[in-house]
Amino acid sequence: MILEKIHTENMYLYYSGKMALKDISIQIPEKKVTAFIGPSGCGKSTFLRSLNRMNDLIDGVKIEGKVMIDAINIYDKNIDVVNLRKKVGMVFQKSNPFAKSIYENIAYGPKINGINNKNQLDEIVETALKNAAIWDEVKDRLGDSALGLSGGQQQRLCIARTLAVNPEIVLMDEPASALDPLSTAKIEELIVQLKEKYTIVIVTHNMQQAARISDNTAFFYLGELIEYDKTKKIFTNPERKQTEDYITGRFG
Amino acid sequence: MENYRIFDSELDKLAHKVKQMCTQVNQQLIDVVIALKKGDLILANAVVKNDHAINNLDVKIDKLCQKIFALQQPVASDLRYIISALKINNDLERIGDHACNIAKRIEPLQDYQQLVEDLKIDSIGLKTTDLFGDVVELVNTHDLKFANQVMNKAELIKDECEQIGSSILSEMMHQSEVVVVAANILIIINLFERVASYSTNIAESIIFVVNGEIVKHKKHIENN
Numbered sequence: 001m002i003l004e005k006i007h008t009e010n011m012y013l014y015y016s017g018k019m020a021l022k023d024i025s026i027q028i029p030e031k032k033v034t035a036f037i038g039p040s041g042c043g044k045s046t047f048l049r050s051l052n053r054m055n056d057l058i059d060g061v062k063i064e065g066k067v068m069i070d071a072i073n074i075y076d077k078n079i080d081v082v083n084l085r086k087k088v089g090m091v092f093q094k095s096n097p098f099a100k101s102i103y104e105n106i107a108y109g110p111k112i113n114g115i116n117n118k119n120q121l122d123e124i125v126e127t128a129l130k131n132a133a134i135w136d137e138v139k140d141r142l143g144d145s146a147l148g149l150s151g152g153q154q155q156r157l158c159i160a161r162t163l164a165v166n167p168e169i170v171l172m173d174e175p176a177s178a179l180d181p182l183s184t185a186k187i188e189e190l191i192v193q194l195k196e197k198y199t200i201v202i203v204t205h206n207m208q209q210a211a212r213i214s215d216n217t218a219f220f221y222l223g224e225l226i227e228y229d230k231t232k233k234i235f236t237n238p239e240r241k242q243t244e245d246y247i248t249g250r251f252g
Numbered sequence: 253m254e255n256y257r258i259f260d261s262e263l264d265k266l267a268h269k270v271k272q273m274c275t276q277v278n279q280q281l282i283d284v285v286i287a288l289k290k291g292d293l294i295l296a297n298a299v300v301k302n303d304h305a306i307n308n309l310d311v312k313i314d315k316l317c318q319k320i321f322a323l324q325q326p327v328a329s330d331l332r333y334i335i336s337a338l339k340i341n342n343d344l345e346r347i348g349d350h351a352c353n354i355a356k357r358i359e360p361l362q363d364y365q366q367l368v369e370d371l372k373i374d375s376i377g378l379k380t381t382d383l384f385g386d387v388v389e390l391v392n393t394h395d396l397k398f399a400n401q402v403m404n405k406a407e408l409i410k411d412e413c414e415q416i417g418s419s420i421l422s423e424m425m426h427q428s429e430v431v432v433v434a435a436n437i438l439i440i441i442n443l444f445e446r447v448a449s450y451s452t453n454i455a456e457s458i459i460f461v462v463n464g465e466i467v468k469h470k471k472h473i474e475n476n
Contacts, residue, residue, distance in 0.1 A: 208325055235327045237464030244328050249257050 005030035005169060005199040006051060011065035013043075013050060015058070020046050022223045024065070028216075033191060033200045035214035035231065037207060039251065042220040044203050048171050051201065052088035053081050069169070086113070089162035093174040095154035097146035097161075102129075102138050105146045105157055109165040124164055131197075132160035133190045152183025156190065163198075170194065172202040176209065188213050207247055211235045219243045259324050263333065266316050270337050273309050273344045274388045280306065280351040281384050281447070285377035287355060288440070291362055299355035306348035313341040332464060336457040340391065343450040343457075347384070350443040350450075357436045364433045371416055371423075373437060379409050380444045387451045394462055399455040406448040406455070413445035 006028040013021035021043045028034045036044035046055065053074060055061045067074050074084055086109075097105050106125040115121060125142070129135040134156040138149070146157055155175060162170055172191070176184040191200055191213050204210050210217050211231060218228040219242070227234065227243040238244045245251050280299055287295035317338045320326060326334050361368055368374060386402050417438060424434045456468045 207327070211327070236331060238328055247327050248330050249259065 002032070003030040004028070005069065006201070007066075007068045009066040009068070011050070011063065011067055013046060013055070013064075014060075014062045016060035017062075020223050021050070024225050026218060026225060026228055028199065028201060030199050031195055031197070032215040033195050033202060033213055035210035035217045036201070036203045036220060037205075037210050037217060037246070038220035038226075039246065040205075043223040044218075044220045045173055047220065048173055048201060048203050049090075051169070051171055052085050052090055053079075054090065056081065086165045087167055088169040088171060089165065089167035090171045090173070091155070091159050091162055091175045093177055095151060095158045095178075097149070097154050097157055099145065099147055101143050102146050102149070102157060103142040105161050106164045109161060113165060128160040128164040129157075131163050131194070132156045133186065133193070134160060150183070152179050152186060155179060155183070155187060159187075159190065159194075163194075167198065169199045169201065172200065174203055174205060177205060184209070207235075219246060221246070259320075259326075259330070262316070262320050262324065263330065266313070266320065266334070266337055269309065269313050269316065270340060270344075270391065271388075273306065273313065273341060274391050276302075276306055276309065277344045277348045277351070278381075278384055278388050280348055281381050284351045284354045284358075285374065285381050287358055288361075288368070288377055289374040291358065291365055293359055293362075296355040296358040300352050303348055303352040306345060310341055310345040310348075313337065317341075329461070332461050336461045339457045340454050343453045347447050347450050350447050354440050354443050357440055360433060360436050364430070367423075367430065367433065368437070371419060371437060373416070373440060376409065376412060376416060376441065376444050379412070380447050383409055383448060383451050387454050390455060390458055394458055396459060396462055399458050399462075402455040403452050406452040409448040410445050413441050413448070416441050 004027045007026065009025050011021060011024040012019060024047060036048060038044045049055050050063060050067060051069070051074075055063070063075055069084075069088065072079075098108065100108070103125055106128050107121045110121060110124050115124070126135065126139075129138060134153060137153060138144075138157075146154065149157060155178075159170075159175070175191075176187040179187065188209060191202065194200055195215075202210075202214065214231045216228065217231045217234040219226045219234065219238075219240075221242055227238055227240045229239070233239075234243060235247065238247065280302060283295055283302075284299045286292065287299065317334050320334055324330075383402065383405050386398070386405065390398050390402055420434050420438045420441065424431050427434075453468070456466075459465055459467050
């Protein structure tokens with residue numbers, strides 16, 4: 001049975017009074033890859049960021065409606081945002097490793113969460129790096145600076161850093177858009193592997209990427225969710241003309 | 253507002269070639285049916301010779317589809333269109349082959365024109381060319397309702413071919429002297445039946461282009 005992990009109901013988002021997301025209702029299943037596609041400015045990244053309250057950091061943002069994760073509204077007043085972001089991790093377009101060693105990049109989060117036992121930290125670091133499919137490439141140089149890694153390796157390190165705090169959901173905002181095809185392929189393979197343990201939501205401009213790795217695809221346009229369906233359906237026979245026009249490149 | 257895409261010129265080129273293929277195959281069918289009716293060996297020979305032009309076009313369409321798949325990575329209606337173009341092209345090429353095979357069997361029938369008429373072979377030939385004329389129109393119009401009409405018409409021809417096939421077998425049993433010629437006629441009937449079957453396939457491909465529905469192997473609903 002497919003379990004629902006995230007669901008929003010009649011969700012609206014305003015930037016300083018201007019509507020950026022309109023009436024978004026969506027159910028995102030657990031341990032699947034869900035892709036958000038749409039032209040620049042359509043609201044897909046804004047919606048992604050609202051799933052772990054990253055928009056709280058922007059002045060003038062107002063949200064209406066429900067954003068439920070495991071049946072709890074994450075915008076309720078009693079929600080601990082730090083705990084929420086542990087549960088809902090995020091990987092960004094540009095890899096952003098700390099100017100520290102590879103080891104310290106991964107151990108940073110667990111340390112902040114109070115884990116100081118060296119053996120325990122070693123295990124967390126190794127597991128996270130293995131889950132992010134980069135362990136074999138860095139295991140002999142864990143003390144080296146993370147900034148010396150290639151772009152693709154840095155991005156996988158950032159994914160490992162996100163996994164180290166044991167999230168349930170991983171949000172990815174164009175995680176491979178700055179990478180070469182080989183590194184992109186590694187990230188895509190990794191995403192498909194990660195869905196065994198995590199619920200993945202990915203924003204991508206690369207439609208072939210959405211088609212290759214996602215189970216479900218949501219198409220956004222002008223702040224609205226136009227169509228949401230199985231990826232196979234969206235890319236072979238979408239219901240809405242706007243979706244068809246966008247994915248076939250006919251959009252004016 | 254729709255953008256013009258570089259891709260569109262490739263799709264236009266593909267559509268043009270598929271229509272060209274339809275026209276050429278249509279002419280081959282018309283010619284072979286005339287040759288069969290009149291026992292015209294010169295025309296039959298021309299049909300055999302013209303088959304290579306259809307084969308050349310078949311290869312060109314295959315290559316163009318391959319190029320579009322590799323370079324444009326089509327999705328949605330574009331994807332369905334190119335998949336269908338490949339399949340329709342294949343069906344057209346087979347129909348072209350069958351026209352050619354029928355043409356090759358006209359000579360042995362030279363002295364049996366009466367039998368050809370009695371068994372309504374020329375009539376089934378005319379019905380098949382009429383059906384294929386509809387197929388050509390369908391490939392141009394992509395009309396779903398018409399696709400169903402084409403499939404119904406093809407079904408009737410296939411049934412008729414089966415009936416004629418039984419009559420021929422009966423003739424063969426009763427008149428041993430006509431066995432050789434009747435065997436040829438049986439093969440020709442079978443080839444017309446195949447043309448009707450490929451026409452059904454093409455109608456099914458058009459339905460797939462229009463609404464993504466895969467109707468092959470499903471008995472279509474009469475009067476749909």
